[in-house]
Amino acid sequence: MNLTVNNYYIRHRQQNFNGLLDGAVTSGLKLLDTNEMANAVLIDVGAMVVPRTYYDTKARNKDAGAETFFRELSGTFINCLSAGLLGIGIAKIANNRVMPEVKIDANTWFSKDSVNVLKTAWDNADNRIDKYVQNVFDNLGGRDYKNMQHFKDIEWDKVQWHNNNNWKHIFWNNAGFVDIDEKLKTKNGIITTMTQLIEDKTITKRDKDNALKIMHARIANALGAERDIQVKIGNHTLGATLENVLRDTYDMGRKVFANKEINIDTALKKIAKVNNIKIFGALAGASALGLTNQYINRKITEKRTGKKGFVGDVDYAQKTAASKITKPEEDKNLWLKKIAASAGMIAMVIGVMKVKNLKDFVKKLEFTGPVTSGNAIKIVYASTIVGRFLAADNTTELRESVTRDYFGFLNWLVFGGFAAKGVANLLDKDRKNLFNIKKEGKGLKHWLNDLNLKTHAEIAAKGKDFAKKNIWKLNAAHIAGLAYSAITLGVLLPMINDKMTKYKARKEAAKV
Known part of the structure; x- marks a missing residue:
């Protein structure tokens, strides 16, 4: 197999263009769209x-x-980050306790599909890393519009390459990587x-990370796909992002x-x-944090103010601490309402996860990275919401939480x-x-x-002229989505809850 690369030929034969994705707005939106942590x-x-x-x-x-700030900020941490961080810590502990005689770095995010596909690639590689790598790439494809484009069918000399201006500023510990962006064409x-x-x-970790980032960009550019990638070898199929495929x-x-x-099988x-x-x-740890989050939040408020009750009640700010020490009279059916709201949330989660059986449920909870995503985040987020329902001080708070969190979850x-x-x-x-x-x-489901x-990157892969016509459209769509979230979830929902609570208070006052 001839692996010689003529960089001069590549540089002067192929079309190149720079800068289309380097603007502040485009770079920011691209980061939010493809980086799970930032998103x-x-x-x-x-x-x-x-x-x-x-x-x-x-x-x-x-x-x-103050209570809203703590609830929302801690909710972001619990829902998006806590499970991943707990997973890293648990994996380190488990790595030392489970089959300790097998010395292996357990800081990985392999799914079962990933293990099956990559093991099959290795089984057909004659114990050679280069053949293992080739087996993976030769069976890799990505969705571009309605079609799956395959790595093995790329016409490399016809690709219009988009270059990232930041690549030339990378400091490489290994001098052999200086022109890696050309070699990866x-x-x-x-x-x-x-x-x-x-x-x-x-090879240092920094060099490895930078090389994989450029490789990711080059493959996405040539393939025209990076979000919906499949590697199918034998009877096994891995569906993931290009970033996760390269990482695994x-x-x-x-x-x-x-x-x-x-021993590979033992490992x-x-x-x-x-x-x-x-x-x-x-997931158990993150869900426990979610379930107790609002209870802790309320206790912090009580400690800080000396008052008990729902901070959103219209008379909360006017009453003195002493007058609020006694818990306000509760709706006798409050706990039944809490249970009903919680049951509805649980049913919604099971429905959107499309769980078929216990085995399917376990598979759907797999982690694919340090940021909680997919079905795992649905479990943690639902636990946080149920915790808010159970911690509700009165029917007004429960109604506000149901309105805010049901819609927030669905959206x-x-x-x-x-x-x-x-x-x-x-x-x-x-x-x-x-x-x-x-x-x-x-229809809506479709x-x-x-x-x-x-x-x-998938837009840029179509070439300079296509990208110029369509990048701004993609940016406009993303900005509209962000504006919708900020206005609907950030402003309108709190406003609706506030107005409903004040309307209810006026209505009750009129009865007196």
């Missing part, structure tokens, strides 16, 4: 924490604003680079297949056991992105430029499940 934290803080805190402080009282260049990253133990290919190759000190058994402990331990994890899709559809009525479509269909916006 989870920045959007939640910007669209919910800040506007909700501001509204409750101004329209209600400072104590309501060919199939052989990608295979040899991944092989080198796996086999060469002198490297981790499995480096930590397992190239590790001469372990994979240990990884499976550690992963199961990590999944259930992390974030079920209807998420429909505003951005709607604007994109107005700008691309034929859905040929801004959308990837999994399958044909009609709209929510089968249509996804392309990423910025």
